[in-house]
Amino acid sequence: MQSLRLHCSGKGATFSSPPLPPLPRRR
Incomplete structure (x- = not known):
């Protein structure tokens, strides 16, 4: 999941x- 967060x-x-x-944008 760290890869996705960095991306x-x-x-x-x-x-x-x-x-x-x-x-806030991910929300």
Whole structure:
């Protein structure tokens, strides 16, 4: 599951232009 979290985090940070964490986006 760690692999998926890293993937989600990297994609969210790259997709999101503003400094928003991928934590609230996953919800």
